[in-house]
Amino acid sequence: MELLQLHYFRTVAKYEHMTKAAEVLRIAQPALSKTISRLEEDVGVALFDRNNRQIRLNRFGKAFLQQVEIALGALDEGRRELTDMLGTEQGTIRLATPTLNRLSSTISEFRKENPEIIFRVTQIPPASSSDMVGLLERGDVDLCFIAAPLNQSWIKEQIVWKAEVCLAVPITHPLAGRDTITLIETANEAYIEYHAGHPFRQINEAYCEAAGISRNIICEVDEPSALWSLVQAGLGIAFVPRNTNEDPHVKLLSIQSPVCEREFSIAWNEKRYLSRASRRYLEFLESYKQHDLIGQ
DSSP: OOHHHHHHHHHHHHHOOHHHHHHHHTSOHHHHHHHHHHHHHHHTSOOEEEETTEEEEOHHHHHHHHHHHHHHHHHHHHHHHHHHHHTOOOOEEEEEESOSTTTHHHHHHHHHHOTTOEEEEEEOOGGGTTHHHHHHHHTSOSEEEESSOOOOTTEEEEEEEEEEEEEEEETTSGGGGOSEEEGGGGTTSEEEEEOTTOHHHHHHHHHHHHHTOOOEEEEEESSHHHHHHHHHTTSOBEEEETTSOOOTTEEEEEEEESOOEEEEEEEEETTSOOOHHHHHHHHHHHHHHHTTOTTO
């Protein structure tokens, strides 16, 4: 079994199409087919089900792919650790985040001090934040910026910023004349909320449970921008972080009871090697947090 065979197998497994995989790998399709057949001979079992020109990863292939991902990931980590030790790599930080606006200033300031370090950013839809667990587990990214805990024992989380959560109400709403409110006063209000399963929805539900209220949710969304637009249109009220941009059509009310905060953290996989560049960025974020600049 050769390392090249494993790389080729992973690509074919991803596309489940021999010609497409050959194009991506920039090799001849017959050569790729022969390599995969030789790998199957080595492991002693077919890894794909073949039907005419169609191929599908079978149960043996799926089980083997999991181990191949671990093996190739470990080799990549070993390479990165060695280059770190030798000091021959400028440094790349692979970062996943559902929002760029809260980290853009830190990245900019960090690169002023470390211009040799490159960021490769993957934006994840807020409703798909659970995908970050897979990215960290496979080693596809080094760090994830999260607004809700990922709840995995092998994931380390470092709080970098806390935001007061307010109630956003349309400027025409009777409550817009106030500056503060308690959640129990909103029991009969129409709420704009995220879909069930969304991490922000879970956090907001905890606030309401602490207040002892059951809300009237009239609309569910996936994105913060959609939630904000519906509040602007006067359809209802919603939970939002304090640093949300000022808008003449919306009033933010401080919540006196219960205490409502949202924590934003950087997460990484403790079981994988964390590059020198990533560790330097974590130290920078800790210092940046002391000045209360994140998210502003």
